[in-house]
Amino acid sequence: MNIAVIGGGGREHALVRKFAESEKVDRIFAIPGNAGMSDVAEVIHGVSEKDFEAIAGVCLENEVEWVVVGPEAPLTEGIVDYLEDEHGIKVFGPRKKEAQMESSKAFTKELMEKYDIPTAKFAKFNDYDEAYKYIEEQGAPIVLKKDGLAAGKGVVVATDMDEALAGLDELTAGGTDDAQIVIEEYLEGEEFSLMVLVNGEYTHSFEMIAQDHKRAFDGDTGPNTGGMGAYAPVSHIGESHRTEAIEKIIKPVARGMVEEGLDYFGILYLGAMVTADGVKVIEFNARFGDPEAQILLSMMDDDFADVIEKVHRKEPFELSFKPGCMVGVMLASTGYPKAYEKEKYVEFESVRDNCYISGLGQDMDGRFVTSGGRVLLVTGHGESVDQAVKSVYENVAQVKYEDGDLFFRKDIAHRAL
Known part of the structure; x- marks a missing residue:
């Protein structure tokens, strides 16, 4: 085919x-x-x-x-x-209507509320002053999300009131009333990413979860990004949590979508958190996570074309994954996720088989130059997470670029170590 x-x-x-x-x-x-x-x-x-x-x-x-x-x-x-x-x-x-699972945070939160899916409590606002008042009432920490697509960057996790109110200004562009804002309670715990193959009420959740690193800088500090690195499997988050996510979130959401007249077909990404009160939804996306897809597809033994056809036919099957652990570290343009310069040279031929290009083009001589914020995901594999971390940073060290052009986190997979 x-x-x-x-x-x-x-x-x-x-x-x-x-x-x-x-x-x-x-x-x-x-x-x-x-x-x-x-x-x-x-x-x-x-x-x-x-x-x-x-x-x-x-x-x-x-x-x-x-x-x-x-x-x-x-x-x-x-x-x-x-x-x-x-x-x-x-x-x-998914079709446009079904893709609202990602394109409208308000739509998705209301679906979860209706079908008792565990998630952070929330409120939505079109009015700047009302949102401001709600933040003052709730206090910090608190989470602000712009309704609609934002490439992973339309989220402010505010640890204090100054951050929260500055985040409101940022997400509403100074108070325009055409940008709906969803404000959520802050959840504490361990995050994980679960990819789910969906066809109507039929679901097949990946047998392996991944963990993404959204914040720009070491120690989970700095602004939210599209993802600065990921690894799988996540051995310190047990199988019981994946099973809980499937039973309490994935299956009810699939049934709820069908009840609402939606016919979802494709990948549904669940960003979940293990809290003291159980597993809760942080977000849904209507496609593979990035960089989780690079890690999980690299680890997958199965023929993905065959998998898609089985999902299309709603057949039962099991996915198998390579042994060991894989870690991916994202090299990003300095300044990302805010303003950054492009056309910076990057050379990675010696580790090319271990790399996935996110934002690189080529000049007239065929040399690679930066064209985006997130530039290159470098991966490493090992029998254990320690070995995979050692491998990936050895590979990162072989990527050549001018000092100050790119940056990367030096603590990817730190929660598993």
Whole structure:
């Protein structure tokens, strides 16, 4: 079969590499792809992930059997509806209505409230003054989220009142009333990421969880980012917590979506926290986490093209994963997640097989230059988490760039050590 992967980041790099291992897959088209995918896919640089008509043209011309959508933006804008309804192309990913599980935090919180899914208590606001008053009443710590897509950065975890009120200003751009804000109680505990394959009420939760590191700097400090590193498995969070998440969150949410007339098909990402009161939902995403996808797909032994078809047919199966542990460290442009410079040279040929490109392009001479905030995920594998951490930072040390151009966290997987 021929497969098209939509997107151009590290998550999509992991997907095309995974499909390249499949005996079922003949050709892989990466639209628009990135500079690191050409060894495993046919990269269609000239087509934007938002140009649905051009994407359909590539798929029809090349007899693509499955389209797999990586990022959240085209899902939210209805790429699945367009490809399926207008052209009859099969897509692995939720339609626009179902993608509200990520695109509208208010929608998702209300769904959880209705179906008694354990999550932080919340309130939503369109009015700046009302939100300000609520924060003053609740006090800190408190969590503020902008309703809608924000690439992992539209969240402020405020530890004191000054941070909370500054966060409100930031998320409402100084008080505009067209930006709905969701304000949540602060949950304490250990976070984990669970990827779930969903087809209506049918669900298959990954047998392995991962842990992401959202904050920009060591010690879980600094602003929220799209993810500065991840690792799996998470041995200090027991199987009982994964099972609890499936029984108390995943299955009820799938049933609730069906009750609400939703027909979800694709990956549902659960960001969960183990609290003193049990496992609770932090967030849902309508696609693979990034960088968790890079780690989990690298660890997965199964043919992912085969997995998608089994989910499509609602067949039972088990996923198997390689032994040991894998850790990924994100190299990011200095200044990220706020303003940063681009066009900085990066050289990583000696560890290329251990890297996933997130934000790199190439200059006229073929040299890699930065093009985004998160630049390169470097991975390392070991029999234990200690060995994997040692391996990944040895690999990071082989990436060459000018001092001050990039930064990375030096404590990825610290909670497991």
